[in-house]
Amino acid sequence: MTWLVTGGAGYIGAHVVTAMRAQGERVVVLDDLSTGDASRVPEGVPLVHGSVLDGPLVQRTVDRHAVRGVVHLAAKKQVEESVRRPLHYYAENVEGLRVLLDAVVGAGAPWFVFSSSAAVYGAPDVDVVGEDTPCLPVNPYGRTKLIGEQMLADVAGAGGLRYTALRYFNVAGSASPALADRGVSNLVPMVFDRLSRHLPPRVFGDDYDTPDGSCIRDFIHVADIASAHVAAARALAGGQETDHVLNIGRGRGVSVLEMVRTIRDVTGTDAGWAEPVVEPRRPGDPPRVVASAERIRDVLGWEARHDVPEMVRSAWEGWQVSGSAGRR
Structure with missing residues (x-):
């Protein structure tokens, strides 16, 4: 049998594909390469260049490769952009x-x-x-993900589909330099980008109701994200009864300012220009979101293995090896 991984040439998707292959799973990737990179797809894994919005292409891919399971990662994911372009997000994430x-x-x-x-x-x-905390998304991106979960529940209720939705928190790190996050929309590479150009890191808001005034997040290593997807996929294929919704997190909150300090420590950046500058809050940013990771441990036997310094070190190695600092 074959698993179709949509978005499998992206930062997270490529880690999932690599982890699935390491466990002996057959995989085919579908990616429009708008943010993905074909070089991330492991040798021997078929790559279909196209969008999930292309129904005939998706159908041909599923039929040609005898697909029995799907890991769906293809989506638009930037909160601020979703506020500016909500219809684009509904088209890509919901209609897709x-x-x-x-x-x-x-x-x-x-x-x-x-x-x-x-x-x-x-x-x-x-x-x-x-997982039982009420879902009240505050931005279009979050709403598209919640609608996706509801759509899956309705389709499963009609019969013939078993699914697990993985609600993951703030992703960082890299399992290898070749798979590093090359964008600058996530916090860690965003700070790397600023430091590499001798510019101060930016912090969006320091007046939240948190201990240091900056947002608090649950940072999770991308390799842990990948292993959770593999665990969920294998549980479904093995007939295991799983909860339909599971958090992926460490259960520990780290503030944005704390993360910036960790990045400065790991990268050895201590010059005055590395002091963060505070800018206005970004629309749609909640003050604190930290996961309970108990249910996924109980259901899948999964738990995070990597800590925050490991995330930063691996991300920094990837940033340097990939040449991102020199390109930006």
Whole structure:
């Protein structure tokens, strides 16, 4: 049998593909390469260049490769952009999922792992977010992910599909330099980009109701994200009863200012120009989102293995080896 990984040439997707291959799974990748890179796809893994919005292409891919399961990562994910371009996000994230599900259900492929997000919770007024915490997303990106979960529940309720939605928190790090995050939309590479150009890191808001005034997040190593996707996929294929929704996190909050200090320590940057500058809050940013990771441990036997300094060190190695600092 073969797993279709959408978005498998992206930062997270390539880690998932590599982890699945390491466990002996057959994989085919579908990616429009808008943010992905074909060089990230392991040798021997077929890469289909195209969008999940292209129904006939998706159908041909599913049929040609005898796809039985899907790991769906292809999506737009920038909160600020989703506020500016909500219809674009609904088209890509919601309609894209609908088209994909239409092909998958029509082909009788029974297993579906959906990459969801902690953004579905919005700005929860709790110290630790469990899967039963009410979902009240505060930006279009989060709403598209919640609608995706609801769509999956409806399709599964109609029969023929078993799924798990993985709500992951703030991703960082790299399993190898070749798979490093080459964008600058996530916090860690965003800070690397500024430091590499001798510019101070930017912090968006220092007046939140948190101990140091900056947002608090649950940072999770991308290799841990990948291993959780593999665990969910294998559980579905093995017939294991799993919860439909699972958090992927460490259960520990780190503030943005704390993360900036860790990055400065790891990179050895201590010049005055490295002091962060505070800019206005970004629309749609909640003050604190930290995961409860108990349920995924109980259901899948999974838990995070990497700490924050490891995330930063591996990301910094990838940033330097990939030449990102020189290109930006």
